[in-house]
Amino acid sequence: MNEKDDFALQDFLPYLLNRAAEESSLGFQKHYKNRYGMLRTEWRVLFHLGNYGQMTAKEIGSRAKIHKTKISRAVAKLSEKRFVTRTRDENDRRSEHLTLTPAGEAAYKDLREHALEFDTSICARFTTGEVAILRYMLRNLAGIEP
Amino acid sequence: MNEKDDFALQDFLPYLLNRAAEESSLGFQKHYKNRYGMLRTEWRVLFHLGNYGQMTAKEIGSRAKIHKTKISRAVAKLSEKRFVTRTRDENDRRSEHLTLTPAGEAAYKDLREHALEFDTSICARFTTGEVAILRYMLRNLAGIEP
DNA sequence: CCTTGTTAGTTACAAAAACAACTAATATCC
């Protein structure tokens, strides 16, 4: 039906990347969804705060490349759940500093444990060298500095 | 603020995969979105039909792991745009065979051109060996047979 | 045949994302 061509859909990188990302997200989702009723943006925010410490919504947004409306709503949810506290910056009263509460810290540590396990189980299918190359390439593609 | 730990968010594969996928999607999106007003699922369906020839919605769904409701809506849109025609299977009148119209074929070829270019530009940042490893790993992660 | 079960695809409704418009605080420049 179709003349021969050097294009194959299953080799197209954006397609492959999306399929792989969807698949891996699905595997990890159940941890934060079932156990804490979180959305993807919520755990990303939680992880950023847990991983890097106190931050403003703005900083999380620019680091994780998440739109500010998504952050705003995620922070509202996390605040409802008493996982983060918001304190106004006294020098610039527009922005507020987000910090994990002890409960938020506990959730973060629990999820981090599962994340680490999940990550390890993925890597187990490949050699150490392959995984290193994958990470390096994905960071490059994602626009994250090494 | 946070005790040392061997977990770093920017190394977590589901996170990296999603970031890389989003970034690369964004780059390609403008072609099918601006030029043809398509959604992601629509171009995927179009590409499947262009790449593999006539298929049913079911087949596309299982190949691309897209839920049937998304396929259904994408096919409806593509049909409105006169990019695909639907013909009932006479032996099993539940399913219908989807085929690209000449207009659909033209759109596919045009987008395929851009896809190829885009893919090439991505690969240019890496060595041939790295790209081969990346594709192999992503196919594995996505659950696509080599 | 005729009940029961399965499958292809659609539709309806709820959840989430995208986008635009908004408020309130600060910065700039005259």
Added chain:
DNA sequence: GGATATTAGTTGTTTTTGTAACTAACAAGG
């Protein structure tokens, strides 16, 4: 100082997705 522009974050509205329930056609066992 005061008009104007920017910035941090929020809210409202529209699209898009996810999920469940549905229709219509077929299949199988009795």
